[in-house]
Amino acid sequence: MRRPLGDVCLDIASFARERKHEFLSYILRLAAAEAYKTTAEDDAFEMPMPRRPAARELILGFWDWDISNDRNYLDAGAAGFFNIDPDKAARGLPNTAHLAAVHPDDVDRVRAAARAAMRSGGIFECEFRLITKDRISWVLARGSCTLDRDGRAVRLPGALIDITHDKTMN
Structure with missing residues (x-):
């Protein structure tokens, strides 16, 4: 499954937050927002994870x-x-x-x-x-x-x- 970089960042941010790494989660959310602004559809990653909202x-x-x-x-x-x-x-x-x-x-x-x-x-x-x-x-x-x-x-x-x-x- 091909996933936009922003979605991947949000998944990792949630994972970090679950483990009480609030600052890392915050940085990853910022990265996700930036990725959605700049990432083209070609720049996707293969990730075996369920879809999260962008x-x-x-x-x-x-x-x-x-x-x-x-x-x-x-x-x-x-x-x-x-x-x-x-x-x-x-x-x-x-x-x-x-x-x-x-x-x-x-x-x-x-x-x-x-x-x-x-x-x-x-x-x-x-x-x-x-x-x-x-x-x-x-x-x-x-x-x-x-x-x-x-x-x-x-x-x-x-x-x-x-x-x-x-x-x-x-």
Whole structure:
């Protein structure tokens, strides 16, 4: 079976993550994303593994939180997973509007990760469950917080990645 390099990287990333090698898993996920951008169909590897969704299939959507004005702008994909009308999400809503879809046991962890990123600037990363249409999905939310000259958080854009497959395979 011929497989794109990005798929191979994601398989190895899952294997690394299962063995608690988080940094290696992260690097391999980045490599997969890069491979999907640059790999031609000819550049495939023979791998006797079941098909995994491609990285581009795993990205659920994007957000851009204007922290100063407490307006979170979500694309249609992210809005759908947070059970928010896509038109309203595109116009921006208070950041707390999306928390209703976050599993109740995960809300505090999501808030704590956001506060940590806002304190220091830089990477926001959090795994949590979303409850949508009688289904629970696991997502990895990853973004980067920007601080102003005075050290106040002003913006936090990012992406949601579906990691349900990884969580259900463990």
